[in-house]
Amino acid sequence: MVEKTDGVTTVLHPDICVIGGGSAGLSLAAGAAAFGVPVVLIERGRMGGDCLNTGCVPSKALIAAARHAHAVRKAAEFGVSAGEPVIDFEKVHAHVRSVIAAIAPNDSVERFTAMGVRVIEAEARFVDRDTVMAGGLTIRARRFVIATGSSTIVPPIPGLADAGYLTNETLFDLTRPPEHLLVIGAGPAGLEMAQAHRRLGAKVTVIDAGRALSGEDPELARIVLDRLRGEGIVIWEHALVLAAEKTAGGVRLQCETETGSVTIDGSALLLTTGRRGNTAGLGLEAADVGVTANGIAVDASLRTGNRRVYAIGDAAGGLQFTHAANYHASLVLREILFRLPARENRDIVPRATFTDPEIAAVGLGEDEARRRYRQVNILRWPYAENDRAQAERATGGLIKIVAGRRGRILGVTIAGAGAAEMINMWSMAIANGQGLRHVRGAVAPYPTMTEIGKRAVIAYYTPLTRKPAVRAIIRLLRRFG
Numbered sequence: 001m002v003e004k005t006d007g008v009t010t011v012l013h014p015d016i017c018v019i020g021g022g023s024a025g026l027s028l029a030a031g032a033a034a035f036g037v038p039v040v041l042i043e044r045g046r047m048g049g050d051c052l053n054t055g056c057v058p059s060k061a062l063i064a065a066a067r068h069a070h071a072v073r074k075a076a077e078f079g080v081s082a083g084e085p086v087i088d089f090e091k092v093h094a095h096v097r098s099v100i101a102a103i104a105p106n107d108s109v110e111r112f113t114a115m116g117v118r119v120i121e122a123e124a125r126f127v128d129r130d131t132v133m134a135g136g137l138t139i140r141a142r143r144f145v146i147a148t149g150s151s152t153i154v155p156p157i158p159g160l161a162d163a164g165y166l167t168n169e170t171l172f173d174l175t176r177p178p179e180h181l182l183v184i185g186a187g188p189a190g191l192e193m194a195q196a197h198r199r200l201g202a203k204v205t206v207i208d209a210g211r212a213l214s215g216e217d218p219e220l221a222r223i224v225l226d227r228l229r230g231e232g233i234v235i236w237e238h239a240l241v242l243a244a245e246k247t248a249g250g251v252r253l254q255c256e257t258e259t260g261s262v263t264i265d266g267s268a269l270l271l272t273t274g275r276r277g278n279t280a281g282l283g284l285e286a287a288d289v290g291v292t293a294n295g296i297a298v299d300a301s302l303r304t305g306n307r308r309v310y311a312i313g314d315a316a317g318g319l320q321f322t323h324a325a326n327y328h329a330s331l332v333l334r335e336i337l338f339r340l341p342a343r344e345n346r347d348i349v350p351r352a353t354f355t356d357p358e359i360a361a362v363g364l365g366e367d368e369a370r371r372r373y374r375q376v377n378i379l380r381w382p383y384a385e386n387d388r389a390q391a392e393r394a395t396g397g398l399i400k401i402v403a404g405r406r407g408r409i410l411g412v413t414i415a416g417a418g419a420a421e422m423i424n425m426w427s428m429a430i431a432n433g434q435g436l437r438h439v440r441g442a443v444a445p446y447p448t449m450t451e452i453g454k455r456a457v458i459a460y461y462t463p464l465t466r467k468p469a470v471r472a473i474i475r476l477l478r479r480f481g
């Protein structure tokens with residue numbers, strides 16, 4: 001990398017300058033370095049970003065602890081006596097920290113420096129279309145990639161700031177369980193954390209202005225919501241939080257629900273009200289980079305209004321998943337390194353919410369498929385018809401497959417045990433334009449829950465067995481012995 005010092009400032013001239021060392025930025029920097037391309041990565045906080053420090057990793061570690069507590073409570077159903085679990089929240093917290101610590105070296109400054117990435121630990125800011133300043137250094141790169149992540153949207157609820165609230169940035173620092181956790185926002189983040197805390201001994205109330213899990217097919221979302229309610233979580237849907245206030249015991253919310261006004265007292269409040277791409281302080285105006293209500297304005301190739309600048313991951317204000325961030329990084333890298341046109345295809349990006357049961361989906365939902373195509377077939381198969389699900393006592397679940405003409409797979413949603421793992425097969429099928437016949441032709445080991453999808457597909461072909469033409473062929477062939 002060309003580096004010039006004029007006695008006052010040092011100017012770096014990499015091919016690529018990445019702003020943000022979270023899932024998106026690290027993925028892009030690692031890919032560029034692997035091809036020997038000079039790359040600068042600027043990170044103002046902790047390497048690994050949200051996913052490692054305050055998102056996926058701590059939340060999944062907490063969920064794992066909660067699942068063990070739940071398994072102890074449920075053990076009697078299997079003839080194993082265990083009683084009520086003893087939960088040491090400080091040790092749960094230590095478990096969460098140790099999982100982060102185990103993964104952190106993969107995202108460390110040392111590892112990336114060893115790969116050949118020049119890591120600058122400072123805040124980055126554009127000063128013009130082609131220049132970023134960070135930590136007293138000037139970076140003039142051929143291409144810039146903004147990967148600054150997102151932050152919780154704080155709703156304008158009167159009294160909220162004074163009442164005090166937790167977000168994903170502070171939730172995992174708790175070393176004592178909240179007695180009664182109030183959660184505003186019943187999306188993936190809110191419901192995952194609601195169930196984890198409930199299973200770890202807290203009372204939990206969730207409030208949403210709209211439908212809970214509104215991004216998912218209502219038929220399948222209902223399976224998850226029924227289970228959560230069955231575990232004692234109170235979920236208010238279509239409820240407006242009008243005001244918040246601090247109380248001696250914690251926090252009080254005044255809500256307007258479908259059945260009237262309700263006052264809810266809790267000991268702590270968590271906001272999981274959606275996330276907006278981080279744009280503040282980046283000097284985007286100087287770089288001619290536009291913003292939207294969700295984050296940085298990009299086109300389908302993740303390019304901003306400034307042709308040299310891309311935005312990827314949560315910052316781009318679209319899909320907000322670690323795997324989407326990695327996908328974005330691969331698309332932009334393809335375009336920068338090989339000049340191959342990049343085009344984001346959201347239909348191939350799966351999503352999974354790690355409640356129990358999980359809900360996972362890829363491709364089009366039924367409504368969207370009906371909007372786009374004239375002929376749509378809906379296939380369903382319940383977990384209760386699967387032998388493994390019976391053995392595991394995990395019969396509450398359903399797969400729903402949306403197929404088009406000639407059995408092309410358009411979308412799949414699964415609510416049930418192992419849904420996040422099971423969706424992989426369908427992601428692969430959709431990404432490769434495959435149809436139901438490809439699934440029919442594959443053999444799934446018995447007894448596994450993967451068979452649930454295959455059974456749905458076989459049911460789709462069952463009417464074939466009754467077709468007169470098919471039966472006539474069989475009759476004809478029987479004559480030959």
Ligand SMILES: Cc1cc2nc3c(=O)[nH]c(=O)nc-3n(C[C@H](O)[C@H](O)[C@H](O)COP(=O)(O)OP(=O)(O)OC[C@H]3O[C@@H](n4cnc5c(N)ncnc54)[C@H](O)[C@@H]3O)c2cc1C
Pocket residue numbers: 019020021022023024025042043044045046047048049050051052054055056057059060122123124125147148149150168189278281282312313314315319320321322323324325354
């Ligand atoms: C509670 C929770 C659970 C989640 N669970 C999952 C899950 O199970 N699966 C999943 O796929 N996704 C999950 N997500 C979403 C996932 O965490 C994000 O999609 C992912 O982290 C986005 O990566 P990113 O690189 O775009 O942003 P980030 O990881 O946020 O990284 C952005 C980085 O940029 C840095 N930065 C910002 N501005 C500047 C600046 N001006 N200069 C220098 N550096 C800057 C920040 O410090 C940060 O480190 C979860 C999110 C939350 C909140």
Ligand SMILES: NC(=O)c1ccc[n+]([C@@H]2O[C@H](COP(=O)([O-])OP(=O)(O)OC[C@H]3O[C@@H](n4cnc5c(N)ncnc54)[C@H](O)[C@@H]3O)[C@@H](O)[C@H]2O)c1
Pocket residue numbers: 155156184185186187188189190192207208209210211212213214215239240241272273274275319320321351352353354
């Ligand atoms: N398993 C996962 O992959 C996972 C887990 C957590 C988060 N995430 C990602 O992080 C992002 C943020 O997640 P999230 O669940 O916070 O966002 P979300 O946008 O999915 O859900 C936010 C919810 O908050 C509600 N809401 C917003 N303002 C409100 C208000 N004032 N009063 C009541 N309800 C209000 C909305 O109606 C919505 O249902 C998502 O894009 C998600 O994909 C992913």
